[in-house]
Every structure is written in structure tokens, then in C-alpha cells.
Amino acid sequence: MPHTLLINPTITSRSSARFPLALLNLAAALDRRGSSRVIDGNVDRDFIRTTLHALDQGGVDAVGLSVMGGPQLAPSIELSQAIRQRHPQVPIVWGGYFPTLYTDTALAAPYVDYAIRAQGEQTMAELVGALGGQGPIEKIAGLSWKRGDEHVHNPSRHFVPGDPALQLPYDKLGDPRQYLARTFLGRRTAGHQAALGCRFRCTFCGVNAMFGGATALPAAQRLERELKYLKYELGADSVQFFDHNFFDREVEMIPLLEVMAKLEMPWWCYARADALLNLSESTWKLVRKSRLKMAYIGAESPSGKMLKEIRKGTRPDQTLEVAELCRRNGVIPELSFMVAPPVDTEEETEHTFEFIRELKRINPASEIIVYIYTPLPESAKHETDRGKRASMPLLDLNGEPVVFPATPEEWAQPQWVDYACHADAPWLTDKLRKRIHDFVTVLRCRYPTVQDMRTPRWAKHGLRTMASWRYRYRRYDQPWELDLANRWVKLRMPQVSSL
Template identity: 80%
Template sequence: MSFHDMPFRPMPHSPRTLLVNPTITSPSSARFPLSLLHLAAALDRTGESHIIDGNVDRDVVGETLRAMERTHFDAVGISVMGGPQIEPSIAVSKAIRERFPQTPIIWGGYFPTLYADTALAAPYVDYAIRGQGEESLPELIAALGRAEPDFAKIGSLSWKHDGAVVHNPNRRFSLGDSGIVLPYDKLGDPRRYLARTFLGRRTAAHQASIGCRFRCTFCGVAAMFGGTTALPAAARLERDLSYLKYELGADSIQFFDHNFFDREEDMIPLLEVMAKLEMPWWCYARSDALLNLSESSWKLVRKSRLRMAYIGAESPSGQMLKEIRKGTRPDQTLEVAELCRRHGVIPELSFMVAPPENTEEETQHTFEFIRELKRINPASEIIVYIYTPLPESSKHEKDRGKHPGMALLDLNGEPVIFPKTPEEWMEKRWVDYACHADAPWLTDELRRHIHDFVTVLRCRFPTVQDLRSPTWAKRSLSAMAAWRYRQRKYDRPWELNLANRLVRLRMPQVSGL
């Protein structure tokens, strides 16, 4: 029996919602579950909420069931990313459905936003909220408490009706401010989320702006927000960061903004706040935004102690950048590497290799471009991903049918068929696809060549983010890799692979900060 076959039972006056963040990383890499904290703040205006974070509470299924046995919850909201978080999301959903069959299960986050039909194909998912949920989720919880709920009026909701999936229109998102600091106390001791990183001894995660006004065709953020962005008021940013600094003891900030730097006139008030607090920080940025900053704004950037900016360089091919609607040029990538060097900011540049067309040529071109970047700014950090574009159905409704790319074909020339159920997304090949680690059109030889290049590169230039490996080990690996890098002898670096088993250098594309 599914949830929709159950008899209606009215909610108590104050509805309770359980919010679950399934396990996706190690405890040492756990950061504030910011999406659930924002949802909790919204839900608590008219009801109550409780958070379970699987990155800290490792038995997320057991902890969820125990919480539901102790307290009646009117619904469970589960935040679901693609890739490795799919498996624990399915596990906790199935366990809830089996033990508490009358409790509605709601999926939100990137996965149901991009793959709403796929999420709702599962019998253990009753509703999916696409994009921002701070308004949609409280409205859904309220509707579930009525004898005759009207789900059709809830923006960005996907739901099941008479055996069919219904997708309500997208709602405009906003950066609402409730006037209160996020309810960190719902996490138990929030200080356990402060991590030792290269930024500081107690780095806190925070999100200031939401969305991005650019519409890159491969980007999940563009698919969620459709080219819109919202920046916080300076007073709000100062209030939130002051709480983290003075109440929780944070000494540095890792921004989870989709794109921190935007138009200069909008950034100056935020940079003034950061310059006032002087907390070392890391953020996402664009090369053109940084290049357009005036010298006075760069003075604020330096005073604010920006240590590293993650910049999506993507490709050295101007044609490819146009096709994916990136809006930047290869020469800007080279310029920003030099600009960051002059201002003491480390550029963390990400590249997408092995596109479906001209796969080997574009990959080799990217490798040479990376070498040029390292020549201009040896401190540049390089992240290499496999190019794995979104299926057409996952794009934002504004972009579907526009700028269609070439058909995605596998090695046999057959069309790539994307999974239709969450269980299919659990398969290793699709987890790797979601994590930009593999693609159906890669040959074994090219896959190995990419891996070997990355091995030589990260041994030759170990990341400053690696605090675990001893300095002597990193210097030794760098010396070992020097001749291979100098002579472009990337293939089969057996000695580096052997040494890596002992040293285990950090890989930012896997673990980030």
C-alpha cells in the first residue's frame, strides 16, 4: 500500500517535520547541512522540525527510525544529491516506508530537481520539491494537514495524481531573511562542524548568495535557478558571520555560494564586511568577474584575506566555451591566473576533459593549457573532471530545446540512455557520471591517460589544502614527479602510484576542503 492509498489523518495544530541529510562524506569532512538549516528556520515559523545529519550520525537509517519512534512526525524531508548520496537516500526512504507507511516522504535538493520523474518513479517517494524549498515545503506540510489538500497551487512541487506525475510551475526563488540566525542548535553542538583546513583551525561553512545569473548548459545550478541570483544584504552577511566568529569561534569561512563574485557594485558592500571581519575565506568565482574588479575592490579583497577562489575555467577551447554558454574566454583564464598571483589569491581552476566530440584532441589541448597556467602562476590549483553534460530533460524549463548539443553516444555509437529509477543511479557507472569521473564515450586508454596525467600533476604540485601528508613526503613526491612532468611522460607512473599508497595525497576534486 502506498502513502496515497492511506486514509486521511489530520495533523495536530503544530506540524512536526523530520529533515534528513543522508551520508555523503566522512565525519572529518562534514560541514553544516545548510539547506536543512534554512528549511528548519522556515518550518519553525508555523511548526516544529528536527534534523538528522548522516555525515555526523553515521547510522542514518537507525537514527531516523529511532527519532520517529520517539516522536510523531507528520512528514519526512530528505535532501538528495546525485552520486554517492543516492544509495543512503534510498535506504532511509525504504526503511521509513516499511516501518511508518503512513508518513509522507518528500525528496528535495539537486537530484529531484534535475530528475523529478525519476525520483517519483520510486514507490517510497511521495513528493519532490524542485529548487528552493523554503516556501514550497512549509506549504506542502500545511496542505498535508488538510482534509482536501490542494497540491496544484504549490509552486515547484512535483507529485503523483491518479497514477501520473504532475509538475507544478516553478516558483521564483528569493533570498528571504527571517531576521534570525540559522538554528544551529538543532545540530547538537555546532562547533563539531568547525574543521581544521588550510584556511584556519576552525573553518565554518556558510552560504551568502544563491543561484547564478549565468546559464551554462552543463551546470546543475543553472538547471535549478534558471540564470537568476540573489545576494544578501551586507547587514545580514555581517550578522551571520559575526555569529559564526564570535559565538561559535570560527576563524575562517568556506563559502558554499553558487557564485560569490558578481557585479562589482553589488559586491563592494559584501567585501567591506569581509574586510572588517578579516577571516580567511574560500569561495566560487568567475574569471571575468575578478578581472572586472577595480583596484579599490582588490584592496578590500586583500584586506578580507581571501585565500583561494574556485574558478570554472572548463576548457581552453573558445568554441566549446561558447557551446556550453560559459560566457568567458580562454585568455581570461590566463589573465586571472596572473591577476590572482599579483594579489596573493590562489586560483583553483577546474577543467572538463573528454567531451563527447573531439574527445582525445580536446583532452590533450587541455593538458597543454594547464601547463601554461602553471607556468604563469605555479601556485594555481588544478581540478580535472570528465565532461558529463546534463540530459535535456534535466535543464531548466527556460533552456530546454535551446542550444541543443550533439547527441550523446557511447563507444558503440548507441544513444546514451539515462537511468529511469533511483536504483539505476546507484550503479557505479552512473555514480561516476554524476561525479564527473567517467563517461560512456571514454575508451579505456583515454580513461587511463587522464588518470595518469592527474597523478603526475598532483604529485608534482601537491595541493596546499593537504594538511594530512607530511611536508617531507609531499616534497619527495614532487621531486619524483618532476622528470615525468618536464618531459610529458605521464603514462603508467607506477612509482608515483606506489608512493601514493603510502602518502595518500589529498584530492580536492574528491574531498574539497
């Protein structure tokens, strides 16, 4: 009976920790053929010592790490190096977004033995079995590994919809109630994922790079069973859905909305403008009854040309329409934009600022999140998308092609963490970087997010008053008084820390 350690390296603060859903799904699959233990670095801040202690006890056949790019890379590297030094015989497996998008980069590290691409449940279970002599590694779909100095990439695994009978082993987290958080949705908000994947092919998106346009919604019976467990067993009173695209085809959504309308737990989700606009009035009635409070909508750009370039599949006029539609239905649209593309960088950025002002005029309750446009390298795209379409040239400030990192350590450097988090790009000038910062500062002070549960009302009111004249007259430059006030108030920034 193989035993596997599954690790979620630290990526957020303890107060922002949510269920490590990917590892819970993985543990459920592994436990059918063996056993597993989950160690969550978001809760256990000494997770490296906990992991090493577990390995010291013996009986561990493999260690699996769930690795995102950005701030999770450094702790993933530190843990992997510690395991390799103390227990060099234990196989180390990286799975998740980073090894899927940057497979050869992950395998370039001496402390990574195997990389799992895309969905990991079946691949990891088969790998653990193969390590115990149950079948050849060469036959495991979705697995990349090392044969001496050679990187071997087995054929990709076909997308697999979620198992309707699967039950997540929340007991592996100790007391699951520690993951319920006070948010603007409720006093005990639970994180959950129902749907998987997205059928749209946005070129900048890691979801498309991982799933290649595949998507699957859950059976209504499974969703009802899971939400009832969260509500009646754990005491959750609201839900933040981490679905890659919750609203898809209306006919498939209706049974899920009926379940949620019955439970009436306030919720937050990802959505698309076109999908929401296509819902019938009867379906919107279900949405209202289910108590949807906020939908995160990727607006991306006010430029139709830009939206076509990135294969978004929506239009700027739909963004404006959905802001009004959400206003009428009592839903807050959380609209994200990507500024500073590598072509027409300053013009597109200023155009976006004006478009945001138009959105706030239509629906002042709209939440706005501003990111830097940082597209994936060609090699990181899904295999079916590589080389299909000419992308914008990625040149740095010297006009030289941008060279992406070749090792995990390089990706963990601050400038590349910022790139992965859409916070900076090699083609940004200091002037434009400051311009974006100043605009965002004025905007978020003029319209503090409703997600901020910590800042007192009087402080929000004061910042709104201070920022109002700057916003009204477009005087964004050098908002020194707002920067100074923010040192004391520290307004919540949804683009850095969500619910």
C-alpha cells in the same frame, strides 16, 4: 502544529562534515508554522536507526530528505525504503538537486511521495500545511506529486531572495562547533552560504538547472550578523563559502567585502574569471584586506568553441589573465577543467593538458582540478533552456545514444555515480581513461595541493622530486612509481574531497 523530520543522508566522511545549510534554512521556514528536527547523516553515522527511532515515538507529519545525485543517492534510497517499510503512512518528501533535475525519476520510486523542485523553503512549509488540511496540494508551486499512477507537476515557484531577517537554527545540530574543521584556511573553518544562484546559464551546471539564471546576494547586515556569530559565538577563524557564484556585479559586492575586510577571516569561494578581471583596484584592496586565500574558478576548457558551446561566457585568454591577476594579489586560483567531451574527445583532452602547463608556468601556485565533461540530459535542464540549443551528440563507444537512468536505483549504480561526479563517461575508451589518470597523477605529485594538511612535508617533497622529470618531459604514461608511492602517502585530491 505540524512536526517535520529533516534528513541529510550521508554524503561525506565525518571529518569533512560541514553545516547542512539547506536543511537549516528549511528548518527556519518550517518552524514559523510548526516544528522540525534535523538529523545529519554526515555526523550521525547511524542516521537511519536514529530516524526510525524518532518515527517510532510518533508525532511526525512528514519526512524530508535533501538528496544530491552521486554518492548520496544510495543512503537516501536505503533510508526511504526503511521508512516506507516500518511507517508506510508517513509522507516522504525528496528535495534538492536530484529531484529538481530528475523529478519523474524520483517519483518513479515507490518510496517517494512528493518531489520539491528548486527552492524548498516555502514549498515544503505549504506542503506540510496541506497535509494537515490547510489548503489544496494542487495550489503549491514548485511541487511534484503522484495522483495514482500519474505524475503531477505543479507550476514552478518564482525565485525568492533570502530573507534578511532569517536566523539559522544552529542549535538543532547539537554542538555546532563540531562542524568547524582544521583546513589550510585556519584551525576552525566554518562552512557558510551567503549568495544564492548564478545569473549565468552554463549548460552542464546543476545550479543553472535549479535556478534558471536567477541570483541574489545577501544584505550586508545579514552577512555581518552571521559571520559575527560564527566568529565570536562559535570561535570560527575562517570561512569556506558555498555560494554558487560569490563574485558577481562589483557594485553589489563592495558592501559585502567591506564587512569581510572588517572581520578579516581567511576565506575560500567560487568565482568567475571575468568577474575577477573586472574588479577595480580599490575593490581588490578590499579583497586583500578581507584575506581571500583561494578562489575556485571554472576554467572548463582552453577551447573558445567549447566554452561557447556550453554557454560558459568566458574566454581562454581570461583564464590566463586571471591566473596572473591572482598571483599579484596573493590569491590562489583553483582552476577546474572538464576534459574528454563527447566530440573531438582525445584532441580536446590533450589541448587541455598543454593549457594547464601554460597556467602553471604563469602561476605555479595555481591549483588544477580535472573532471570528465558529463553534461546534463536534456530533460534535466532548466525548463527555460530545454530544446533551445543543439547539444553535442551523446553517443557511447558503440555509437549508440546514451540512455540515462529512469530510477534512483539505476542512478545509484557505480557508473552513473561516476557520471554524476564528473569522474567517467560512456564515451571514454580505456586508453583515454588511463591517459587522464596518468596525467593527473603526475600533475598532483609534481604540484601537491596546499589543501593537504595531513601529508608530511618530506613526503610531498619526495613526490615532487619523483614526478619532476615526468612532468618536464611530458612522460605521463604508466607512472607506476607514483601510483605505488600514493598507496602509502595518499595525497589529498580536491576533486574528490574539498577543504
